[in-house]
Amino acid sequence: MELHKTIALFFLLCYLISTTVVVASTGCFTSACSKDEPLIRFPFRLRNYQSLDCGYPGFNLFCDALNRTIIRLPGSPGEFTIEAINYSTQELWLNDRNNCLPQLLLNLNLSSSPFLGVYYQDFTLFNCSFDHTTLKLNPIGCLSGSNYTVYATSSMRGFDLLSKSDCKSIGTLPVPVQWPFFEQVVSSDLSGDILLTWDNPDCRICASRGGRCSLKRTAFNREIICENSRGIAFPRGARYAIIVGAGVPAMLFLIGLLCFISGRIRSCRRRAQPVLEFSSAVSPQPIVFTGLDGPTIESYPKTILGESRRLPKPDDNICPICLAEYQPKETLRTIPECLHCFHADCIDEWLRLNASCPVCRNSPMCVHGTV
Structure with missing residues (x-):
């Protein structure tokens, strides 16, 4: 039992170390001059708040005394x-x-x-x-x-x-x-x-796949890379190091856990006198729904709201996800099957995790026949 605890603690320590490496390697975070101002990320950067590697040349911004975003x-x-x-x-x-x-x-x-x-x-x-x-x-x-x-x-x-x-x-x-x-x-x-x-830099394809661009400095030039949806990208050697550092302890922990469970089961069987009858019917496995991929989400129509704030459903003037009223110049996305509208950023994040409309719970994946 002490061996199992030691393995578990070792695995936890390796996981925390690898997580610290991840956070330290991604020093460019999304920023804003205030809560009502646009979000700032690559290729833009906030001067005096983010390093030069966080933005592309010519995309420098700063905040004025009124917390407005200036270029x-x-x-x-x-x-x-x-x-x-x-x-x-x-x-x-x-x-x-x-x-x-x-x-x-x-x-x-x-x-x-x-x-x-x-x-x-x-x-x-x-x-x-x-x-x-x-x-x-x-x-x-x-x-x-x-x-x-x-x-x-x-x-x-x-x-x-x-x-x-x-x-x-x-x-x-x-x-x-x-x-x-x-x-x-x-x-x-x-x-x-x-x-x-x-x-x-052209990052539209990267964004359509749910990723984000970032700048990677090499010995001779600057290279644009597409990070995954969580904004984390590693060189191949770093990925191997993290896999080995976290995967090997995890495997040892799982082996020890399986041995422990197997020993407890054998002990229980020896103490149990009557023969237990088990049903031959196999319980159905639950269906796990995952979110939609980037190209599917980007295929849903987007609208830049004009001054008239005209929507497919006139009564839907509030985003059901963030509960904020739609304003002119905001980008909206519509789920074509049910015509429910949302802020594009809100529904994109939702559909990456949930393959269903947050209002009517209809699944666009089922409609498209991809489940």
């Missing part, structure tokens, strides 16, 4: 606030920390940054030297003054209207808008968030 784009003046980040589609939404986005758009240059616009819309700016309130247009307040008003339009109707009103054209800006405009905008104050994306 400086190379080649562009001013600082942008990050309103949201979608790591699965590699998109981020930006605005101006000083509430004058058009001022930054006048000098926006993304050529030397790792980012580019998803959709572009050309807006022509006009400087009007008199009051145009009768035109019922939206002025750009932060660019206007007491004796002049600035307007922006992307339509021929707005262009003609302002040109005939003796307004002077300032120039035309390609604005990285959030979605393509099928109808041209007569007037806009250009205060809405701009949408950018990045192609390098």
Whole structure:
């Protein structure tokens, strides 16, 4: 019995040591400037909080005095606030920390940054030297003054209207808008968030499989690796060391435990006089449901919620998992069989562990015939 205890303690010690190695080798944790700000992980990193190896070059962020997430784009003046980040589609939404986005758009240059616009819309700016309130247009307040008003339009109707009103054209800006405009905008104050994306590093396939990218330094360059869903990746030699360090004690412990149980069973049989009758029927094994794989989860439709917050089921305006009300610009995912909507991050984590809808408990796996 003392031998069994010794083996068990030895196994526990090896497990704790291996766990400590795992934690120490993964020093890059998901961060945020505050609970209401976007989560920050690779390829982004928080300056002064995370090491250089936690992010990719050009993806440095910092928190300002108001705990807002800030990014400086190379080649562009001013600082942008990050309103949201979608790591699965590699998109981020930006605005101006000083509430004058058009001022930054006048000098926006993304050529030397790792980012580019998803959709572009050309807006022509006009400087009007008199009051145009009768035109019922939206002025750009932060660019206007007491004796002049600035307007922006992307339509021929707005262009003609302002040109005939003796307004002077300032120039035309390609604005990285959030979605393509099928109808041209007569007037806009250009205060809405701009949408950018990045192609390098490309971690979309890794994210679709439930993993996360990270940066591995080698002797000659930087290598992007895809970690598993728990965010842990080891070199092959380290994996072998952990398997040997934890597997061998575990095997010895199991052998000792089986010997102990076998000895107790033989002792009980010797003391038992009557012959025990056992049923020949084999009890059914329970069916174990596991979560869905990454490609199956990514096949479910996603929606970036607009200002109207229009959903397939209008009454479902609260995520059943986190119980938070849906907000514009949030990414939602819908289970197609039952049309129940959730925050994409919430339902993705759920479906990796549970192959059923958390509301109606219908199993998408059964519907697809994969159980």
